[in-house]
Amino acid sequence: MLKKLFFPLVALFMLAGCATPPTTIDVSPKITLPQQDPSLMGVTVSINGADQRQDQALAKVTRDNQQVTLTASRDLRFLLQEVLEKQMTARGYMIGPSGAVDLQIIVNNLYAGVSQGNVRYNIATKADIAIIATAKNGNKMTKNYRASYSVEGAFQASNQNIANAVNSVLTDTIADMAQDTSIHDFIKQNAR
Known part of the structure; x- marks a missing residue:
């Protein structure tokens, strides 16, 4: 009886040791919300997203002498569109298909450059996000x-290390978006 259980368990553990790590990175930044503006009664904006990166990879890492491409666990267009919707709703705007101002959030760049040696790794992450605001009167504004973010660590960079770096740079970018009032001011001036 014991042999019947022992051999399948040993085989299971051996196979589990050969499993390759996943090639997706969990992208889940913290979302900072701005202060509400009570003067925005009834102003509707429409929001959509676009991903204009040349390569959909978030990072490329060498593991076991092979290059592994790591991608986001969810579509970045929809993630950042959701972030912008939450921020605009927190400011007091309504979100709808035909708003006084159309907002488009664009991912121009989001990449974690990973360099690894035998003893240390370095992750240098960059984010470049743009918001284009287009009013019905023809006025247009682009805000970048x-x-x-850079981090070093011992030995090899894990998917979790890379995810933490990507989430950190996205969290910083989202916080900048929440603190910046230039898009908000543009909407207030052009939504009449």
Whole structure:
């Protein structure tokens, strides 16, 4: 009886040791919300997202002498669109399909450059996000948000290390978006 259980368990553990780590990175930044503006009664904005990165990879890492491409666990267009919707709702705007101002949030760059040696790794992450506001009167404004983050550690960079770096740079970018009032001011001036 014991042999019947022992051999399958040993085989299971051996196979589990050969499993490759996942090639997705859990992208879940902290979302900072701005202060509400009570003067925005009834102003509707429409929001959509776009991912204009040349490569969908968040990082490329060498593991066991092979290059592994790591991608986001969810579509960055929809993630950042959701972030912008939450921030605009927190400010007091309503979100709808035909708003007084159309907002488009664009991912221009989000990448974690990973360099590894035998003893240390370095992760240098950069984010470049743009918001384009287009009013119905034809006025247009583009605001860019850029952030970078770098971290070092011992031995090899794990997916979790890379995810932490990506989430940190995105969290910083989202906080900048919440603190910046230029898009908010543009909407107030052009939504009449």
